[in-house]
Amino acid sequence: GAVVSQHPSWVICKSGTSVKIECRSLDFQATTMFWYRQFPKQSLMLMATSNEGSKATYEQGVEKDKFLINHASLTLSTLTVTSAHPEDSSFYICSASSQNNEQFFGPGTRLTVL
Amino acid sequence: DAKTTQPTSMDCAEGRAANLPCNHSTISGNEYVYWYRQIHSQGPQYIIHGLKNNETNEMASLIITEDRKSSTLILPHATLRDTAVYYCIVAAGGTSYGKLTFGQGTILTVHP
Numbered sequence: 141g142a143v144v145s146q147h148p149s150w151v152i153c154k155s156g157t158s159v160k161i162e163c164r165s166l167d168f169q170a171t172t173m174f175w176y177r178q179f180p181k182q183s184l185m186l187m188a189t190s191n192e193g194s195k196a197t198y199e200q201g202v203e204k205d206k207f208l209i210n211h212a213s214l215t216l217s218t219l220t221v222t223s224a225h226p227e228d229s230s231f232y233i234c235s236a237s238s239q240n241n242e243q244f245f246g247p248g249t250r251l252t253v254l
Numbered sequence: 255d256a257k258t259t260q261p262t263s264m265d266c267a268e269g270r271a272a273n274l275p276c277n278h279s280t281i282s283g284n285e286y287v288y289w290y291r292q293i294h295s296q297g298p299q300y301i302i303h304g305l306k307n308n309e310t311n312e313m314a315s316l317i318i319t320e321d322r323k324s325s326t327l328i329l330p331h332a333t334l335r336d337t338a339v340y341y342c343i344v345a346a347g348g349t350s351y352g353k354l355t356f357g358q359g360t361i362l363t364v365h366p
Contacts, residue, residue: 245297
């Protein structure tokens with residue numbers, strides 16, 4: 141299947157700082173990218189959907205001003221967690237798809253906020 | 255999207271077939287059945303999907319009942335590396351158009 145990468149794979153930051161996570165589709169052009177969050181022993185929860193060149197659509201309960209999503213090209217989307225707090229510590233996973241194709245997931249980024 | 259029901263956990267002996275059931279009794283006519291799996295601390299991996307007909311690929315087989323209200327994922331010769339959480343998801347029109355709603359999945363443990 142198609143390859144999706146994420147960077148960094150893990151990050152530790154201080155409370156109040158911002159963290160940027162990158163998601164790249166390596167061998168295909170992703171018209172749509174999705175961002176998920178997974179807390180320990182829980183399932184994945186969709187945070188937002190982004191289409192290249194347009195604003196992201198956020199799921200209910202996800203603060204768009206706190207979780208900034210940029211999808212500036214067909215191979216790159218970024219998620220910035222602004223003013224991170226310990227409760228934002230989680231496993232963040234992106235997925236990407238092209239038209240008429242399945243979603244392929246990245247390896248995830250583990251965020252720990254101290 | 256339709257809701258799915260899966261057993262919480264299953265065991266399988268290495269080398270034997272693993273048959274993972276999924277109920278999706280409220281599935282709509284345009285909804286596909288997708289299977290993903292997630293190995294600990296990794297992103298989900300696509301396995302297979304189908305609409306009406308049974309499907310097979312290099313990883314698994316998908317058997318969908320005629321009324322489409324349930325399906326079974328078959329791993330023909332399970333290995334220890336198949337130990338993971340398996341998610342059965344129904345999604346309309348293909349996943350490129352819609353979001354995937356993950357349930358709790360089935361924890362499959364393959365033992366020697």
